[in-house]
Amino acid sequence: MLQEAQSLDAKGFSIDRARNALRFERELRAPAGEVFDAWTDPGQIRLWWDPTGDPLGECEIDLREGGAFSFVTRAHPDRPFTGVYRQIDRPALLVFDALGAEGRVELTEAAGKTAMIVEIICADEQHLEQFVQMGAAAGTSRTLDNLVQYKG
Amino acid sequence: MERNREQELSAALAALSDVTRRAIVARLSQGEATVSELMKPFAFTQPTISKHLKVLEEAGLVERGRDAQRRPRRLKPLALKLVDDWLQPFRREWEIRFDNLDRHLTTPKEK
Numbered sequence: 001m002l003q004e005a006q007s008l009d010a011k012g013f014s015i016d017r018a019r020n021a022l023r024f025e026r027e028l029r030a031p032a033g034e035v036f037d038a039w040t041d042p043g044q045i046r047l048w049w050d051p052t053g054d055p056l057g058e059c060e061i062d063l064r065e066g067g068a069f070s071f072v073t074r075a076h077p078d079r080p081f082t083g084v085y086r087q088i089d090r091p092a093l094l095v096f097d098a099l100g101a102e103g104r105v106e107l108t109e110a111a112g113k114t115a116m117i118v119e120i121i122c123a124d125e126q127h128l129e130q131f132v133q134m135g136a137a138a139g140t141s142r143t144l145d146n147l148v149q150y151k152g
Numbered sequence: 153m154e155r156n157r158e159q160e161l162s163a164a165l166a167a168l169s170d171v172t173r174r175a176i177v178a179r180l181s182q183g184e185a186t187v188s189e190l191m192k193p194f195a196f197t198q199p200t201i202s203k204h205l206k207v208l209e210e211a212g213l214v215e216r217g218r219d220a221q222r223r224p225r226r227l228k229p230l231a232l233k234l235v236d237d238w239l240q241p242f243r244r245e246w247e248i249r250f251d252n253l254d255r256h257l258t259t260p261k262e263k
Binding site for chain 1 (some may be wrong): 165168239
């Protein structure tokens with residue numbers, strides 16, 4: 001039937017263009033409570049947030065709805081990842097606004113593992129473009145493997 | 153050239169900003185289709201579908217197949233690859249981040 005132009009590859013990345021959302025799906029080898037804490041405990045998040053593997057230079061978290069957070073990498077102190085928590089529902093859901101987009105982390109535990117869905121939802125198509133461009137500017141090396149394979 | 157790539161990318165994103173055109177692209181991702189084949193699921197008139205196809209063709213996302221009689225439309229994968237390549241660095245950054253998270257969660261605690 002009619003589906004949105006959407007791609008989901010083996011590693012669990014998709015673009016939901018109807019909602020201007022980028023969606024990552026992952027299975028993590030830990031219970032949901034531990035995953036939730038890794039997202040909300042500054043002592044933990046500073047250890048994994050920076051893709052380079054360096055600990056964060058600064059990490060501040062005011063963990064309540066309406067509370068602010070700020071993650072600053074050592075490589076790019078000029079580009080902090082800042083936002084405000086909107087919904088805190090341990091261990092199932094964490095919603096925040098960051099850089100003008102909404103972030104949603106949904107955690108579902110099964111047999112000691114956790115299915116994690118992270119969505120970055122932008123206000124509109126233009127904002128999605130801006131958001132990706134910011135990420136790309138901070139990003140790592142460009143690899144050219146295909147996301148989507150079209151039959152034909 | 154970099155400037156041309158930028159322009160092509162903008163044109164592709166602009167064309168994909170319409171829900172009907174995205175649905176047409178989704179349909180064509182399953183194989184080529186003629187205008188009348190595209191009309192059926194969308195309940196649009198032929199001029200409306202043709203108008204959307206024209207936008208997609210101008211953006212380099214869709215081309216006409218070889219069969220001169222049926223004039224089927226099909227996707228041009230290269231244009232979509234442009235969109236994908238543009239997303240790649242962003243996507244990689246988040247994926248590495250989640251790799252780090254998984255590693256962090258499976259590392260024995262010190263406390």
